[in-house]
Amino acid sequence: MQMAADLNNEKLIAQYLLGELPEEQQVEIEDRAFQDKDYLATITAVENDLIDEYVRNELSEKERGRFESRFLASAERRKRVAFAKALTGVAAEAPVVEKARPAVVAWSWRESLEAFFRGLTPVGRFAMTAAMLLLLIGGAWLLTEMFRLRNQLNRMQAENQSRQNERQALEQQVEAERRRNEELAARLNQEKQQREQTDESLRQLSESAETPAPKPIVASLILLPGISRGAGEKPRLVLPENARLARLQIGIDPEETYKAFAVELRTIGGRQIWNRENLIARERRGARAVALTLPATVLKPGEYELRLKGVAEGGNSEDVGFYYFNVTRRQD
């Protein structure tokens, strides 16, 4: 406790700075300085005082010797000594302040007010008091009005924002509906075209049905799940020259419970060439399959990818499987 109290003693700090203390005390001072910023500032202040005393020749000979060996060792401290010398010189040139001047620190507002009032006549004081009262009342009224108007403005802004949000939501809805309509129209158009093609093929079929056709006009292929794109041997659909229709039997897992299916047929390059929706799976001999019939002219020789999607209750479609097969043409 005694040591701690002594550490605050500036004479002790000066002795530390001049290197006059035993190692143990030096360590104590340093440890405290690096943990206590206020103490560090005190040491810096004592340092400056020592520098000033050196510059003014106010140190004893012994202290001067110690100062020169410790304080002038580093360039940074030498700069501080040079600065102190310059500051002492400039301060000595400055005019001496003889009498007390008005405080540089402003009076408190209360003191200012009191002084002002004391200087007024009684009539002046009454007028000033009335003016201040009016100001107070007016200020209070203005404040109240301001809050009221601000609340009103906030309410109106909130209403405006809400109306804007509603309008935006409606606009988005309309846009979504418009897009959906466009999609449906496009799909309808596609279905119509495909149906026309199928009808045309069927018509041709029925026309030629009168004379028995010795050669088949429907080429069929069964596609089973599980054959990957990279599989060496893919199912092959051989289209005879006079094939009019191709029928693909797409096998599905008997446990698939989708009510309807959709099919997309693409070339291996990714171009979609056929699609159908609302296909129903049929069960036959314990197996379930979705049948897709399409004009044979659609299938050029090459590799194809068939994407089967199941349509769930809510109308969302989910992928069920991908099937890969090759098409070749046979010249009869």
Add this chain to the structure above:
Amino acid sequence: MLNSRQKWTLTQDAFDRLLIVFGGDRESGSEKYLEIRSNLTRFFEWRGCPFPEDHADETMNRVAKKVAEGEEIQNPSGYAMGVARLLLLEILKGRQREQSALTEMGHSSEIYEGDDDGEDRLTCLRNCLQTLSPDNRELILQYYQGEKSEKIQNRKKLLERLGVPVNTLRMRALRLRERLQGCVEECIGRA
């Protein structure tokens, strides 16, 4: 510098590890690093070493080396101070040897003759004083005006005029002084 210790080089990796030991991450570690380095510089200055910043850097290098070697450090500030104190012993021993050699050769240690740029410094100081507000300028000049009892009287008048405690006035003067010194050094650097 102590060349026998300079075989180990501070690498980026070792420095990053040091920062993590100081503060847990680079940002807080960097702040702690600067704080400890500042304290070490002051320590070497107070102990009268000629190159306090170099010694502080050497201390940090040694601490980084220990961290890189896997030493666990719980209190980085305390550890760094310990390393600094050991380094100080080496420096003092070195200076003693140097001093003995100089004495044998009949040389005395270097005596500070004063700075060569005294006039420049005065001019810069006068200019820098103008950058202060009139009140601050008057405060700093009055605080340092006079000698011995006159100086004490001037400071008493200041205290009465400002109506502040003595330590507040002292700290205010200290801050203004540091500001002026920075301004002067910058001015001399430009000259």
